[in-house]
Amino acid sequence: MSPNFDTGRPSARPPWRPGPAGLALFALLSGCAQEGDFGRSKPSAWNSLVETTGTLAARERSEPASAFPFTDDERSLRDRAWRFLMPAAGRDAFTDVLANLTRSRLLPPSWRTADPADYHDTLMGDAFRSPVSRYRRLSEDIGTDARLIPQFAALAARVKEADALRLRSLPFVKTLDDRDVRHAAMRVAENRCLIAWVRLETGLRAAGYRYALEHLLIEAPGPEAVQVERTLAALDGRRPILDPLVPPEAEIRCGLLPEADLVAAPVAAAPVIAKY
Template sequence: MVRIASIAVSLLLSACAQEGDFGRPAPSAWNSLVATTGTVAARYRNEPASYFPFTDDERTLRDRAWRFLMPAAEREAFIDILANLTRTRVLPPNWRDDDVTTYHAALISGSFRSPVSRYRRLSDDITADARLIPLFVATAARVADADTLRLRSLPFVKSLDDENIRQAAMRVAENRCLVAWVRLETGVRSERYRYALQHLVIEVPSVEGVSAERSLAGLDGRRALLDPLLPLEAEARCGLVEAPAPQAALPIVAKY
């Protein structure tokens, strides 16, 4: 299994990820291969990963999660590749760059005519995140409703074997952990935006900072829409953050 992941890394380093509109993965045999490899790698790590086909809403949920699971600003190609490998689960989700300074560093890198352009880019990125959150939340709610129906229907389908039941439970956990991951990453992105704004105000003061501050407040307000989707401990139960010992070993499906 490690060999499979290593081959995928080598291939991505040579060809990079193929992107479609809005930075989402383009539909192609290449990206399908990477996604399949990620599912296999996740199963090897005992993470929830079902071989069931995705519903339309499950696929849309993953498309809308893309923005939050990739870097907020262009950085070194190698880091972007690692981020894509993490998003597709070839690498574990708890491998990620927690450095709050990275967005600011990418924002001010290179030459630019006016500092105003940096403030506007910051505001645009924050606003784009804020606009996407309600769409993600609406899709996540539909997926959760479908998962509830799935679980409630299990006792009534007598022809299911143990593997069918296991795959259903894994898909429910997989969907919930994806939502938990996005909720975690929206908080990380907000912290990076705040760091960038605070440092821009010191480095190149401008009244444009007021607009960026308002955009950031709007993002934080919409981030709250993610909270009712899952219990607060979901990130820990999915292995995204360190969990207290008594809860770490409990299966996520049993809790909800």
């Protein structure tokens, strides 16, 4: 009786595209969304509206969107995912708006294109007084990701354990109807897809950091690159913590990547820093 993880989305469905009116509404909602501490969403009426509207939009795309209330851990999981689903370095206000629309599920995640040069372009475009400041910013961003991954993984493991209990209990609760079972299955799918999405984004962020370090080393070589390399190695060492939490081919089944584009998560590249 345990529901299948498959979301049941039609494989031949054309890509979803919002109309001009929809984009205007989405931009209004997302522009009012506020960020709290540690890169998490700030509790507010606007953020709640964005989250609710995103659930409705996902449901319209036939994606899993449960009507069940979030548990404390499920809510915390979504708060902790905020940092990894937003750009590592916002390029402009419009890009940040689109990212927030995607994070809140108003837009499907599959539309996004990952360019490892984006972070580097933003890093070099900001008004820093010296290359040392750019190295410091790069090291701080990488280090924050590395510190937050174990916290997210521990929370994700608790959510997965609760989901397993939820599925095991379904056959023994005789008063459930088909709607209850369906929404229980969708909540499990939502949780698994969120974890898979964060795993995917951590790999893409690491690739962007690697690109930035390699190019910064050529553009403005300095001894600070050694510390950045060490911090990046720490991030690459912690990303595999998420691997056991993600089902096989989750990126396809969750609509995060087209099947033709599914590749292994970026692996740690050889260090670019030798000895100075």
